[in-house]
Amino acid sequence: MHKRAAARAMGMCAAMVFVVGGCASVARSGAGVSVVTTTEILADLVHAVGGDRVQVSSIVPSGGDPHSYEPTPADAKRVAQADVTFTNHLLLEEQRLIKAIDSNAREGTPNVSLAEDSESYGAHVIPLVENVGLDVLWLGLRVRGDGKQFGATRTSEIQLSATALNGPGTMTAYLTESLGQPQVYFSSADGFDQRDATTLPPSAHTHLNWAFSAPGVYELTLRAQLNEPAAAPKPLGEGTFTFAVGVDPHSAAPGKRVLDEGHTDLTVDMDERTLYTFNDAAGGTAQEKVAAADAVIEVPNKAMDQVPDDQRFAFLGSPGAQIFQLPQAVLGKHVHGEIDPHLWQDADNAAAYAQLIRDTLKKVDPDGAAEYDRNTASYRRRLADLDDYLARTIATVPAGNRQLVTTHDAFGYLADAYGLKVAGFVVPNPAQEPSVEDVRKLTETIRNLHVPAVFTEPNLAQRASTLIQVAHDQRVQVCSLYGDAFDAKTRTYVDMMRHNADEIARCLGGTR
Structure with a gap:
């Protein structure tokens, strides 16, 4: 077999980019500022800051995985019609999605990478x-x-x-x-x-x-x-x-x-x-x-x-x-950056995102500056209360039980901010398939640490079979944390994070 097999050709293909031309500027009177985000979590933060002055939608649908979602021509059209586009980036989103956004965002409209730009607003990043x-x-x-x-x-x-x-x-x-x-x-x-x-x-x-x-x-x-x-x-x-x-x-x-x-x-x-x-x-x-x-x-x-x-x-x-x-060590194609992109798992980082969103919207819609300021101040108070709730609730878990074993590596900020430890995960990125060695290490981690529960993610149910099987074999409870996406039950960032704190306390031996 020649060394340049079909798989090689697939790996070398350029990402598909949809270009939509000739789109007229969207009027902000009546309809509000048109905002497109990559994820529902970001869309909820934009709505909290923008209120009724913004019309915001997420490209990745409810329950979707930003690590693997591939854009459609309809997504490109939405970007081309938007007044503002927000991505998380730091290589969270599939690269084809980032290319579709950057190729179709109208010239002169803000196209903001929240994770990358929020550090100047006080966000904490973890290598x-x-x-x-x-x-x-x-x-x-x-x-x-x-x-x-x-x-x-x-x-x-x-x-x-x-x-x-x-x-x-x-x-x-x-x-x-x-x-x-x-x-x-x-x-x-x-x-x-x-x-x-x-x-x-x-x-x-x-x-x-x-x-x-x-x-x-x-x-x-x-x-x-x-x-x-x-x-x-x-x-x-x-x-x-x-x-x-x-x-x-x-x-x-x-x-x-x-x-x-x-x-x-x-x-x-x-x-x-x-x-x-x-x-x-x-x-x-x-x-x-x-x-x-x-x-x-x-x-x-x-x-x-x-x-x-x-x-x-x-x-x-x-x-x-x-x-x-x-050896390659990590099975499967796994391209990532040097910074953990899941910043929102720390409520303080969500507050930094909100301030960056506020300042971006004020540039596009200066008439709404006062409203954006009020909304952001109110939302930051909610986030401060949330941060306190997360800290108090997770602190009820006995110190020896504060171990997170999850589907993929999405909870480093949650652990760092609230006194937990990421003890293990099936794979670093949910787009990967676990190897035999991944399963062996996961089993040993659960057995050696005597963890009372492991945590799957609702939007990665199809990827959770390995973790669920190992948990059943080791006779530990299977619980649920939200990482990258909402579902039909949880529709806001604050509710998502409160659920995570409650579930950690319930499953790891704390009190709610």
């Missing part, structure tokens, strides 16, 4: 820290910087291409999708050409397997460029990365910094227009840059593996052949 407990390096790809000096936007695509390899064997970087289908990104087996490339959005990183056919020292050259529609590619630099495969890295590359544990990404920096390694130690939170020329990536002998007896993996060699492989 995403990934600790998969591997005993070899976890190696991925990353984009840093915003590239605004040459016109990059949040819908830009940064292309990384493999252009050269020096070494005793072949090198293949590939992604294993959720159901085990491989997707080749770079392979030197039949030489490098324009197909040995992949793209990432700004401020994102992704995970890959890195396989080498023989021991020795390899030097891989990657080239980066910014791709924009109807514009010439803009070069972002080139870097050569050294790998010590099955040999002593200190002897193979004397004087270089050995990278042998934790998480490392081969990184393109759009602002510096250079490539380097971006690293953290195992389990650590601090990250640092090491220049490509100063680093050697160790692929140790304990990373030896065999090519599976599966035709889908024939690009790695003959079945049973020895390879050295740094």
Whole structure:
């Protein structure tokens, strides 16, 4: 099977963007300010601030998942007719949805990324820290910087291409999708050409397997460029990365910094227009840059593996052949940013969102400034009461029970703000399928911590079967928390968060 299989072509496809032209400006008299948001949670915050002066709708429908929702032509038309558009962003929403919004929002109308812009209003952000407990390096790809000096936007695509390899064997970087289908990104087996490339959005990183056919020292050259529609590619630099495969890295590359544990990404920096390694130690939170020329990536002998007896993996060699492989660790395609995007799970952050929404609406509708100020002041008092309620209710849970095991990683802000700990989740992103290792770790977490309950999400019922089965096997209660979306029972942000506090107290041994 040729290394450029159909799955590779699918992975390289540009996101679909619907462009609606010739839309007249929507009059604000009578109908009110037309606002479109990506989620119902954001729409409710806009309604609380805007009141009767706004007409707001959400693109992602009730019970929908913003991580995977794909836009329709009707969604694009709504964006084109809107006076204001609010997204959460920080890579919460599916990238095709962000592209559809940015391509169709009318020129001159505000298009606001609430999570990204709310920090100046006092929002607290939490970096995403990934600790998969591997005993070899976890190696991925990353984009840093915003590239605004040459016109990059949040819908830009940064292309990384493999252009050269020096070494005793072949090198293949590939992604294993959720159901085990491989997707080749770079392979030197039949030489490098324009197909040995992949793209990432700004401020994102992704995970890959890195396989080498023989021991020795390899030097891989990657080239980066910014791709924009109807514009010439803009070069972002080139870097050569050294790998010590099955040999002593200190002897193979004397004087270089050995990278042998934790998480490392081969990184393109759009602002510096250079490539380097971006690293953290195992389990650590601090990250640092090491220049490509100063680093050697160790692929140790304990990373030896065999090519599976599966035709889908024939690009790695003959079945049973020895390879050295740094594993992907997280099964399935999982592209995300450096900041947890679920800010609203802390009521103080929702207050920051409200203030940003207020100031945006005042610019569009200055005649309503006084009303927006009054509504926001009233809503902030409600949010302060909510924050107090969340803290008091969750504090009734015994300290040893304040452990959250959930469907996906959406409750870091809730835990950080109100004295809980995220003990485990099925997958980081609900678009992924859990692997056998995910299920094993989840089972051990529940068993070792003696948690009395686990929590599913109403909008991810179809993704909850693994968590429910493990909970039943371990004889623990299954409860429910709202993460990214409302449902038919809960229609406002305040009600959603009060439910979450009540459910945590009820299920983990507190009082309501």
